[in-house]
Amino acid sequence: MAFPSFSPSCSDSSTVTCKASSYQYGTGDTENLSSTGHLLVAVFLGIVGSLGFFNNLLVLVLFCNYKILRSPINLLLMNISISDLMVCILGTPFSFAASTQGRWLIGEAGCIWYGFINSLFGTVSLVSLAVLSYERYCTMLGSTEADVTNYKKAWMGILVSWVYSLCWTIPPLFGWSSYGPEGPGTTCSVNWHSQDAVNTSYIVCLFVFCLALPFAVIVYCYGKLLVAIKQISGVTKGTARNREQRVLVMVIVMVICFLLCWLPYGIMALIATFGKPGLITPSASIIPSVLAKSSTVYNPIIYIFLNKQFYRCFIALLRCSDGPQTSSNKCSSKTTKICLTPRKAPNNNIAFNAASTKPPTSEEDKASNIVTDCPLHGVVDCQKEHAVTLVAHYTP
Structure with missing residues (x-):
């Protein structure tokens, strides 16, 4: 099977189109992908683009249809879905079409545009994941009650993610490195x-500030949550222990998927920048690239559909219902923080901060609206079990 050639005349060898048709790492003696390799890449990109588009679109539909989901922390999740959706709409179709033909199709300007928007939206998604983990950390372990009717912090986090990403993806348009095939x-x-000094300095900064730093924030914030759960593992049992294990599994999945999607791409970039010419072949370099694009599929599944609120709204949408039947709007009012230090309680009782003055009516309401009286000798046990309940409910 041979791909038809529609390449323009390459008398001007500096154009991106000509570079793309003969682009090789290093000395240029490395063979390009075979027609079968291009076809496999095209099939994978088609699957990733389609699933990513429908998954993230569904998330946005749920967010728009159900008012219960419109909390500040879910607004950060929407920011991730929007950036991933933009990759599926403005990026993946062009690389899919190029793979079906075995060459870049939309010229030099299109290559620069593609490189910029994919870098921008990918960085927005990474930074938003870090902001989300920090927000959960502050909500669960903060010293004050979190008011989830206040959207100011969420909008600030979204603004930071876009401005920060623009600051690191615009420089190649003005000479600090460049975008190309x-x-x-x-x-x-x-x-x-x-491997010139200007390009190398940019690659190092991009790796440190747009991959290593967000990953460090994610690991630190979720790590602190896990440490908090570990501290109470000795006194929890039954349902609370199951919640503890559920949080642990979800955090591990989040970190592994983050590394699976982005670490190979970062390592490939560093090897290509600092390694010997030709060390990274085209066939080897395409794998980290498509893995990074697969994050548009994983993110909504891990961060959205494993969330009980979103799942119930999804079931309600399938049933053409106005809202989830087993959820409560109290979850969208105020959350209660984790408190690992027992408070002094008069008359041998302790009361926890509550999201609402109304009594809880279900297990999920108890997770977001806790008003519990514990005997003084049982304060620590009771408090710690509620801490696990909260982490399990809000992460995600």
């Missing part, structure tokens, strides 16, 4: 293979 020439990204 990568791998077998069917996708475009930052110029990984150039």
Whole structure:
């Protein structure tokens, strides 16, 4: 099977189109992908693009249809879904079409545009995940009650994610590195293979501030939550222990999927920048690239559909119902923080901060609206079990 050639005349060898048709790492003696390799990449990109588009679109539909979901922390989740959806709409179709033809199709300007928007939306998604983990950390372990009717912090987090991402993705448009073809020439990204000082400095900064730093924030924040749960593992049992295990599994899945999607791409970029020319072949470089794009599929599943509120709204949508039948709007009013230090309670009783003055009516309401009286000798046990309940309910 041979791909038809529609390449323009390459008398001007500096154009991205010509570079993409003969682009090689290093000395240029490395063979390009075979037609079968291009076809496999196209199939994978088609699957990733389609699933990512429908998953993230469904998340936005749920958010718009059900008022119960419109909390500040869910607003951060919407920011992630929007950035992932933009990748599926404005990026993946062009790399899919290029893979079906075995070459880049929309010229030099299109390559620069593609590299910029994919870098921007990908960085927004990464930074938003870090902001989300920090917000959960502050909500669960903060010293004050979190008011989830206050959207100011959420909008500030969204603004920071976009401004921060723009600050790191605009420089290649003005000479600090550049955007160009990568791998077998069917996708475009930052110029990984150039080893001059200007490009190398940008790659190092991009790796540190747009991959390593967000990952460090995520690990620290979720790690602190896990430490808090570990401290109470000795006194919890039954349902509380199950919640503890559920949080642990979800955090591990979050971290593993983050590393699976982005670490190979970061390592490939560093090897291409600092390694010997030709060390990264086109066939090897395309794998981290498509793995990074697969994050548009994983993110809504991990961060959205494993969330009980979203899941119940999804079931309600399938049933054409106005709202989830087993959920409560109290979850959208105020949350209660984790408090690992027992408070002094008069008359041998202790009362926890509550999201509402109304008594809880279900297990989920108890997770978001806790008003509990505990005997003084049982204060620590009772308090710690509620802490696990809260973490399990809000993470996610």
